[in-house]
Amino acid sequence: MARIIVVTSGKGGVGKTTTSASFATGLALRGYKTVVIDFDIGLRNLDLILGCERRVVYDFVNVIQGDATLHQALIKDKSCDNLYVLAASQTKDKDALTEEGVEKVIKELSKEFDYIICDSPAGIERGAFLALYFADEALVVTNPEVSSVRDSDRILGLLASKSKRSESGQEKIKAHLLVTRYNANRVESGEMLSLQDIQDILRLPVLGLIPESPDVLHASNTGTPAISLSNTDVSEAYLDVIARFLGEEKPLRFVMPEKKGLLRRIFGGGR
Amino acid sequence: MSLLDIILGRKKTTAVVAKERLQIILAHERAINEFNQESGTPSWLPQLQQELVAVIAKYIKVDKNDLKVNLEKRNNLELLEINVMLPERDNVNVCTP
Numbered sequence: 001m002a003r004i005i006v007v008t009s010g011k012g013g014v015g016k017t018t019t020s021a022s023f024a025t026g027l028a029l030r031g032y033k034t035v036v037i038d039f040d041i042g043l044r045n046l047d048l049i050l051g052c053e054r055r056v057v058y059d060f061v062n063v064i065q066g067d068a069t070l071h072q073a074l075i076k077d078k079s080c081d082n083l084y085v086l087a088a089s090q091t092k093d094k095d096a097l098t099e100e101g102v103e104k105v106i107k108e109l110s111k112e113f114d115y116i117i118c119d120s121p122a123g124i125e126r127g128a129f130l131a132l133y134f135a136d137e138a139l140v141v142t143n144p145e146v147s148s149v150r151d152s153d154r155i156l157g158l159l160a161s162k163s164k165r166s167e168s169g170q171e172k173i174k175a176h177l178l179v180t181r182y183n184a185n186r187v188e189s190g191e192m193l194s195l196q197d198i199q200d201i202l203r204l205p206v207l208g209l210i211p212e213s214p215d216v217l218h219a220s221n222t223g224t225p226a227i228s229l230s231n232t233d234v235s236e237a238y239l240d241v242i243a244r245f246l247g248e249e250k251p252l253r254f255v256m257p258e259k260k261g262l263l264r265r266i267f268g269g270g271r
Numbered sequence: 272m273s274l275l276d277i278i279l280g281r282k283k284t285t286a287v288v289a290k291e292r293l294q295i296i297l298a299h300e301r302a303i304n305e306f307n308q309e310s311g312t313p314s315w316l317p318q319l320q321q322e323l324v325a326v327i328a329k330y331i332k333v334d335k336n337d338l339k340v341n342l343e344k345r346n347n348l349e350l351l352e353i354n355v356m357l358p359e360r361d362n363v364n365v366c367t368p
Contacts, residue, residue, distance in 0.1 A: 146289050153297050157304050190284025197290045201297060 010151025012122030015180035020119035022227035026242035028083035038088035039131035040121035051223025061089035064101030176207035208241035
């Protein structure tokens, strides 16, 4: 049986797709057979982030509607043998995803895969709801910013009340906090919510902290998941996330800024 | 914020303002959303009951059926009612804390 993990946030633009791509790639690199599904119907993007946009023939909705088999629609990742992608459809029909359809696809994937990663769209509409409904665990992606934290809190409420696990009285969805676009210098100078602040508010165990970095744009420009960039803070941070998720002890990195001189500490100024 | 700012007690940073604003608005929104659930009772109520029993049981011999917790909403008023049934006088077994 596969483990189903939703990557969700409520707010858009916080790094859900970047995280889904890196998280799925990381698990696959560790030898787990992993599939990542784009639930953002109408606004497909995971294919671009993973660099497989030109190989999408059939998509998630085609499978649900019976126009293609699951095996026709699954795209094998170009660089990673254990990773498969199920692209979102570009249809404008918002009702194309049905609970029964999604359940059927997930059940079929469960037989073959170790992990199913559901990349949720922003918002709390149908796509976001169906992405989290069948989940066993959730990665709640949050930026150190008021609107993102508030929306994450809303999503935590949905995970606790509107999921299959909550409705059938099973053990709760295990939620993990993943803070992205973190700038330790700005946190130190009091301009940005700290990891501790976010934890105090959302009361979630931290799975990882991804520093703000120009490398994320390079990664998406070239269709490479951020975890595959070598020797960057971002790829190191995502590799740590995978290790922690798999139960290894990894102290959090990138929480504190690089050391500053004494004078600057006293008088402030500069970043 | 530099040390000098802290020593001179200059105004609080925007991150502190952000945290305070979030804590206030989320406390409010959580209360609303919890009541919106179909069951009509907030999700934290059973846990509150368990924890209260655990605390009281440290001092007085009670079991979980001796404690009733109820939350009612009347117009703008929320009423949290906690009823503890104490055991008969001679059965009271005071544990030393």
